[in-house]
């Protein structure tokens with residue numbers, strides 16, 4: 001078996017590795033480090049948890065050991081798709097380069113340009129960045145990439161999902177052709193293959209097996225149920241989640257709860273808090289300082305439940321997570337693998353529980369065929385749904401009690417969805433949850449064709465007031481918008497401009513149809529598969545005027561487009 005001492009690493013790097021407690025290189029390290037040290041390009045097909053970060057940082061530090069950085073001309077560059085991943089890479093550098101004099105700068109959004117400029121001006125050996133922030137610095141004339149000798153692209157498949165590939169291509173073109181490239185991706189989508197064919201020179205291909213989802217250290221269970229009514233699905237899933245958490249008792253030391261959409265991340269976190277759980281959300285729309293604080297608390301054990309979107313939690317290295325909950329079944333089967341891989345790490349046992357409703361069936365089918373095994377079904381804990389009706393009753397009685405109170409929401413329609421009054425028996429956190437989701441108003445009938453496929457509506461986020469506009473570069477803002485909300489096109493082989501995601505205008509509150517994970521067409525199937533539950537005729541009944549059936553077209557966007565996302569236009 002290969003040992004670290006066989007790998008011809010700089011002795012100072014080797015010492016830092018030994019002090020980290022690592023004895024033998026992981027397979028990706030054993031395969032990637034030798035060609036990287038020879039100066040060869042490397043194409044690594046590996047996902048997080050395989051040790052790939054050290055797979056590129058150790059040879060980089062060794063290779064950069066000689067030579068000095070020049071002002072504004074970094075000698076190496078690491079691109080990561082999210083701020084958290086970039087920060088994790090930076091931590092690795094600190095750990096493994098502690099006996100060298102190498103300098104580094106971390107360029108991520110949410111941090112002032114001034115401090116980053118100062119570091120770059122002094123000259124850095126290693127620049128670790130998210131693509132948007134890097135280009136912002138470049139466009140401000142503060143950075144030259146012509147001195148880059150080694151360039152690393154980490155999590156390229158996630159870059160593709162987030163629409164960063166044009167930025168990556170641009171960055172490649174700004175670096176010298178003679179550079180060495182170390183490129184890592186969990187999957188080889190056609191677009192990724194194209195990039196590697198264009199920018200990598202005769203790479204050593206190293207591949208490690210996908211993290212086994214059959215991993216016996218992860219106990220998987222599926223809790224499937226049929227909501228009493230479709231519009232109660234979200235409420236009842238929250239009740240099931242609470243029941244599952246309670247049923248696990250003290251064996252649940254900490255957990256990540258995954259939701260498919262960031263808006264739901266917020267609501268689930270608020271709902272759990274209002275029921276006395278120690279929970280906090282993490283997703284791309286939260287301010288960086290909040291995200292960092294939340295993650296730190298989760299890592300140090302002071303936060304028990306982290307409610308997360310896929311992108312925010314992807315790749316985070318938190319070794320001891322006892323449970324993962326899929327509040328939503330992921331619509332991309334790969335995400336199931338990534339999500340449950342957050343638990344059962346480093347030889348520990350973990351549990352991965354998924355909550356499913358009938359409309360998730362086809363996603364479950366795709367997951368089970370990917371992982372090549374069924375997810376064991378389990379019964380809901382006793383009385384799991386009682387919580388949902390209590391909550392609802394409490395909300396209803398609060399509403400009727402508040403009919404003479406001017407609630408925050410005011411009057412919102414015939415059924416009077418006023419905000420509940422604040423009272424000691426109802427924590428303040430509970431109010432928005434009830435306001436938003438205890439609705440009985442039927443969703444308006446919209447023809448299936450008018451909905452973009454797999455649209456993931458989200459509320460446009462107002463520009464944050466806590467950062468001056470000049471402190472936030474345009475691409476930095478675009479990074480923010482891309483994060484979390486821009487998923488899925490990679491697997492469909494689409495170009496960024498063809499994507500069907502759209503931004504909806506800000507609304508006072510999300511409507512029932514916006515909250516659904518399903519396209520309209522599937523919601524209709526749902527109605528027909530569960531007859532009797534949705535027999536009210538709403539909207540225009542069977543008659544749909546022609547103009548509503550006209551198809552939508554996508555407006556072309558350029559990378560410089562203010563919104564940076566395709567927008568639907570009638």
Ligand code: AMP
Nearest residue numbers: 022024025026048049050051052053054
């Ligand atoms: P990564 O895939 O780079 O996110 O690494 C996943 C985890 O594996 C991190 O906690 C690393 O610190 C750890 N790790 C990296 N290399 C080794 C090694 N050779 N032996 C044991 N653990 C390692």
